[in-house]
Amino acid sequence: MKDVAILLHEASGLLRRRFEQAARPEGLTLMQWRALGLLDQQGPLRQVAIGEALEASPMTISDLADRLESAGLVTRATDPSDSRAKVLELTETGATKLRTMRRISEAVFAQVFAGVTERETAALRQGLLKLKKNLGGAAPSAPEKDVQDEREN
Amino acid sequence: MKDVAILLHEASGLLRRRFEQAARPEGLTLMQWRALGLLDQQGPLRQVAIGEALEASPMTISDLADRLESAGLVTRATDPSDSRAKVLELTETGATKLRTMRRISEAVFAQVFAGVTERETAALRQGLLKLKKNLGGAAPSAPEKDVQDEREN
DNA sequence: CTTCATCCATAAGCCTCCGTATTATATAAG
DNA sequence: CTTATATAATACGGAGGCTTATGGATGAAG
Numbered sequence: 001m002k003d004v005a006i007l008l009h010e011a012s013g014l015l016r017r018r019f020e021q022a023a024r025p026e027g028l029t030l031m032q033w034r035a036l037g038l039l040d041q042q043g044p045l046r047q048v049a050i051g052e053a054l055e056a057s058p059m060t061i062s063d064l065a066d067r068l069e070s071a072g073l074v075t076r077a078t079d080p081s082d083s084r085a086k087v088l089e090l091t092e093t094g095a096t097k098l099r100t101m102r103r104i105s106e107a108v109f110a111q112v113f114a115g116v117t118e119r120e121t122a123a124l125r126q127g128l129l130k131l132k133k134n135l136g137g138a139a140p141s142a143p144e145k146d147v148q149d150e151r152e153n
Numbered sequence: 154m155k156d157v158a159i160l161l162h163e164a165s166g167l168l169r170r171r172f173e174q175a176a177r178p179e180g181l182t183l184m185q186w187r188a189l190g191l192l193d194q195q196g197p198l199r200q201v202a203i204g205e206a207l208e209a210s211p212m213t214i215s216d217l218a219d220r221l222e223s224a225g226l227v228t229r230a231t232d233p234s235d236s237r238a239k240v241l242e243l244t245e246t247g248a249t250k251l252r253t254m255r256r257i258s259e260a261v262f263a264q265v266f267a268g269v270t271e272r273e274t275a276a277l278r279q280g281l282l283k284l285k286k287n288l289g290g291a292a293p294s295a296p297e298k299d300v301q302d303e304r305e306n
Numbered sequence: 307c308t309t310c311a312t313c314c315a316t317a318a319g320c321c322t323c324c325g326t327a328t329t330a331t332a333t334a335a336g
Numbered sequence: 337c338t339t340a341t342a343t344a345a346t347a348c349g350g351a352g353g354c355t356t357a358t359g360g361a362t363g364a365a366g
Contacts, residue, residue: 001262004274005168007281009183010208012165014288015158017324020351024325029351030162048314055163060353062316067351084314084361109154112287116280121157123276124284127269128160131277134265135167169322170354184322201344213323215346220321237331237344 008131015112022108026101027071031056033105035064036073036090036098044089046079073097161284168265175261179254180224184209186258188217189226189243189251197242199232226250 019030028036031054038053039045045053051061065088068074073094079085090098113121172183181189184207191206192198198206204214218241221227226247232238243251266274 001266001274002258004278004281005262005265006187007278007285008161008165008168009187011281011285011288012161013323014208014285015161018288020324031352034159034162046314055167056352057354058315059317059355062314063352065315079314082314082362086315105155109158112158112284113154114287116283116287120276120280120283121154123273124280125157125160127273127277127280128157128164130269130273131265132160132164132167134267134269135164135171166353173354182321199344209322210324211345212325212347215344216322218345232344235332235344237329239345 018112019105019108022104023101026097026104028097028101031060031064032068032073033098033101035061035068035088036094036101039074039088039090040095040098044087046085046087048085050088068094171265172258172261175257176254179250179257181250181254184213184217185221185226186251186254188214188221188241189247189254192227192241192243193248193251197240199238199240201238203241221247 016030019033020028023029023033034054035050038050042053047061047065048058050056050065051058054061056064065074065076065086068088069076072091074088074090076086076088079087116124169183172186173181176182176186187207188203191203195206200214200218201211203209203218204211207214209217218227218229218239221241222229225244227241227243229239229241232240269277
């Protein structure tokens with residue numbers, strides 16, 4: 001249990017390192033890549049929505065958006081229907097970068113999962129999903145939203 | 154594959170957040186706790202050895218050591234047999250903090266693994282271990298060290 | 307219309323984590 | 337001894353990540 005938790009922490013860090021090493025020519029970090037991918041498949045999104053999808057705090061997304069914007073990968077416009085909110089949208093440059101990244105990311109994941117069987121991958125997915133659920137992470141596509149949040153601290 | 158990799162990243166971040174939230178009263182981060190635990194079971198270690206055990210870069214350990222030292226949890230002394238190296242050793246304060254953390258960490262892990270069966274935990278462990286191996290991470294206690302490192306980049 | 311709670315984004319501040327470059331020491335080769 | 341190479345730690349710089357605090361906007365209630 002404890003060892004698995006630590007293993008999780010280690011594997012995640014190693015994966016991140018490997019990914020960003022492979023993506024260095026493109027100058028993208030794992031989080032940046034995930035954000036661009038999200039915008040690509042969901043269309044323009046508010047920062048708060050990105051934060052929920054990526055399980056990150058609003059501040060983290062704000063910082064992230066700064067860099068994506070100054071790199072020209074996204075535009076950041078005030079939401080017409082709510083002037084507090086800002087909507088991020090993938091630029092052509094961002095979309096192109098994402099296409100370039102496809103080969104890189106696939107190569108990394110193929111290497112990381114080398115020798116891992118279908119069964120093992122499925123078990124990993126199932127286990128991680130359970131942990132994520134226990135940690136309060138929203139399910140990938142569950143509109144379920146009854147957060148009861150009884151603080152135990 | 155890609156989804157599992159992302160799940161790994163998310164679960165790890167959530168776990169870290171939850172752990173550090175629970176450990177806030179003690180002011181310990183996950184990495185700090187892991188470092189103290191390592192020193193507790195292995196005895197005094199050089200920073201480079203800590204880095205290998207924790208799968209972190211030398212710089213990360215250097216920063217970490219700064220904070221552990223100034224918090225009085227470890228001592229940092231020059232290695233008599235190599236004046237370049239520094240040896241970290243747990244202080245009494247550090248050992249005490251570690252004992253206090255035992256309850257906290259166990260509570261966190263119990264919560265995170267709630268409803269996860271033995272089989273699932275084992276599968277998770279096995280899968281993560283494979284990923285870690287593919288990522289170049291050393292096995293937990295394997296003196297095997299034939300790193301071939303054919304760079305593919 | 308005004309008040310109040312809520313919400314979105316962000317500034318400030320701090321720690322984590324990393325790659326790169328540097329310093330100092332150790333070790334191997336000449 | 338001297339030079340070259342490798343190694344241990346770290347200064348520097350930068351992204352990631354969080355909490356707390358703030359400012360501006362929205363929306364519901366009066």
